[in-house]
Amino acid sequence: MITYDMDEMTEELDMDEGREQFLYQDDASPPNWTIGVGWNIQSKGLPDEIIDRLLAIGIHEAEGELDREFPFWRELSPIRQRVMVNMMYNMGADKFNQAEWPKFSEALIARNYPEVGKQMHDSSWRRQVKSRATRLRKMMERG
Template sequence: MAIPQDLNGSQEDYAQNPDLVSLKFCVERNEARRHRAYLDSENIPTVGIGFNLRRGDARGKIEAFGLDYDQVCNQQIELTDDQIDSLLWGDLATAIDDASALFSNFDELNTARQIILVDMAFNLGKSRLSGFKKMIAAVLAKDWNEAAAQMMDSRWYRQVKSRGERNVEVMRTGELVTDYLPAGISSAIV
């Protein structure tokens, strides 16, 4: 099984797919889950699992829950786990699309490497990830050591610290590190 390139199901459907569970766990491990708005490492108001409250569609997505956007931004209202998961699955769908667009061999990669590329797309966005030209070339050539080296030779790697270290290890080996495996999911599945 691999990461599906089209997330049109329900959150319950996603919970039945061990690869999507692993992807969600990995991103949540790297971003953390926060019910109340906070400032991220770049001083951007954020909520949930890395949901940027300054992005163009943020107000609409928050208000679609029946919440007051300004109160969420001002830390007066907390999001529920279901609301956080809803935002996350939407953002993961975008990140999967972005990774698939940047890596023409995405569907040929094993799930562990797909998860890392989606995590990077989630964290960086398509535009910034597209700047990793040598890493992209290495992934397309399936040169995992070079792909890992190119990840390490970046500002991103220096900024994200342990996230980068974990992602580099997975890119190099093709196996999810223990920190990226939710309970009940074995590395043999991914």
């Protein structure tokens, strides 16, 4: 039976290992890629519960970025909202915004979904993500 104080244990490890938000190489020989509080990501990877939590955080962040960049996005159909979240999640607000996607934005505001799809198709983003863009274009056009 474990009888130690979990709060004290957490505090000790936090102090001893340090807390890092970004990947770093630890002091082992050879060094291991590590993150967080001494989490050896190189050998352990990430548990599904952490991956799921990161995904949820990323979706929430994408929604907030959409609120700033495309404030009308919540007026779209649920399927089109998913397309917008997917694109923002993938590109981030520095690449997916009205200034970078002016024709897309104009067509979206006008609810001209064939033109929105064309702008998605004609983008450098489509050339990077290929089948994902094709699928999202169909979803956007059909709603």
